[in-house]
Amino acid sequence: MSVVVRFAPSPTGFLHLGGARTALFNWLYARHCGGRYLLRIEDTDRARSTPAAIEAILEGLRWLGLEGDEPPVFQSTRFARHREVAERLLAEGKAYRCWCTPEELEAMRARARAEGRPVRYDRRCRERPADFRRPGVQPVVRLKVPTEGETVIEDLVQGTVRIANAQLDDMVLLRSDGTPTYMLSVVVDDHDMGITHVIRGDDHLTNAFRQLQLYRAMGVEPPAFAHIPLIHGPDGTKLSKRHGAVSLLEYREMGFLPEAMRNYLVRLGWSLGDREILTTEEMIRHFDIRDVGRSPARFDMDRLLHLNAHWLRQKPADELVRLVEPFLRRLGLELDETGRRRLLEGMAELVVRARTLVELAQGARIYVAPRPLQPDAKAMKFLGEEQRARLARLRAVLAATEPWTPEHLEEVCRAFAAREGVGFGKIAQPLRAALTGTTVSPPIFEVMRVLGREEVLARLDDAVAGQHAAAQQSP
RNA sequence: GUCCCCAUCGUCUAGUGGUCAGGACACCAGCCUUUCAAGCUGGAAACGCGGGUUCGAUUCCCGCUGGGGACGCCA
Helix, strand or coil: CCCEEEECCCCCCCCEHHHHHHHHHHHHHHHHHCCEEEEEECCCCCCCCCHHHHHHHHHHHHHHCCCCCCCCEEHHHHHHHHHHHHHHHHHCCCEEEECCCHHHHHHHHHHHHHCCCCCCCCCCCCCCCCCCCCCCCCCEEEECCCCCCEEEEEECCCEEEEEEHHHCCCCEEECCCCCECHHHHHHHHHHHCCCCEEEEEHHHHHHHHHHHHHHHHHCCCCCEEEEECCEECCCCCECCHHHCCCEHHHHHHCCCCHHHHHHHHHCCCCCECCECCCCHHHHHHHCCHHHCCCCCEECCHHHHHHHHHHHHHCCCHHHHHHHHHHHHHHCCCCCCHHHHHHHHHHHHHHHCCCCCHHHHHHHHHHHHCCCCCCCCHHHHCCCCHHHHHHHHHHHHHHHCCCCCCHHHHHHHHHHHHHHHCCCCHHHHHHHHHHHHCCCCCCCHHHHHHHHHHHHHHHHHHHHHCCHHHHHHHCC
């Protein structure tokens, strides 16, 4: 039997990290098995679903590389079919109308809670005659769930999980306005779409028991279930806004790479021996939903950063230039031909100093920012009277230095330091401050190589003339 | 409260009825060094507790504790 899985987000918000991992596991399993991976938008709650949220979710999936194999199914377009199933169940006596009002139900729950009893509908409408009516009340339709025995799930991740049927509720299938509930819609749609494996967060585990009852009532074969553990925040509770960024797209904005996200996410709950770095191809080759662990993992930003740094370095320079461009723009820097050429030249030394595209853009400023530079406070400390005088003398030397290579420049500067009677550090840091406007940068002779003689001399002139200070005073 | 799930370094994890309990991130130290990184070397760091089963349990069973999740006319 060919595998068909689906990722079914509800468009009431953005795509959550946990949802992204669920999508990834579904996608990997489908790819591994040579099956199909479908998308379904669970917009049965019309009031809370927005087009913007739908677009954001699809955008997130696209970015992660987890688009569906077919256009997404919108659950809201299938109401008629859902209702038809409920009506049939009603006709077959497998479901019944419940005339209790929300207020009554709430009171029922409150009492149960107060008395320490299980919080559950007491089924008071279950045995009412078919022609029962309650003036002014629009009934809901509930499923008749067995009250004795137990329901067992052979979950691909959780193993055998059983629950006493007495714990189950007669869940609502159709609301009083006639619209289907999530519980009905998922089951009908999963069945109609031919879903063979339902892979989702383990917060749905208890739903699976109720859904199993619905499959039985419908007289159809249920899919296999795999309930994967949730991702928790660093404090161990369910990941939420409280923990900072939880929207996948925020991670894109923070400068993370999709391959790094996939690598990070897949290792939460799944592993391949000692391997930490995994390509998507390797994941596909080895992934099996049955190997996913049952304990929840905590989100760890340091680890994500480390993985992102790794994947960043795998990229060729020209692609990094392309990727970093929007992040530079955010810093107010446009890339012209000169900037582009310098970045390409200097990228190797830039990328080892960055863990994200945001950091890469930061580091790239030294090659892109227009003259005169505006040194930061730390750099200014290296550009005092005495140091500028020395830089002026160095400038004269540099003007005649040939060839313009890092090795030779270093020789020249070391010799200069010796002549000045100071340590090499006394030359290098002021030079760095003048040339980059910072105290942290790639090796200074590398920077000089990338910048070229003309730019180096110009920046030195700026520094010697005190242009820096002036620029800083009048922004 | 009821039900369900979980439990190896701080974190992600590997692992087996007998291992010096392995790796990675983070952390610390050293090396390298013009800054910062990177890199290299080394270090500290875990089987939650109590009972069983067994010649022997981190591993199997039970209980406890701790954590998490679910209990809607939300999804």
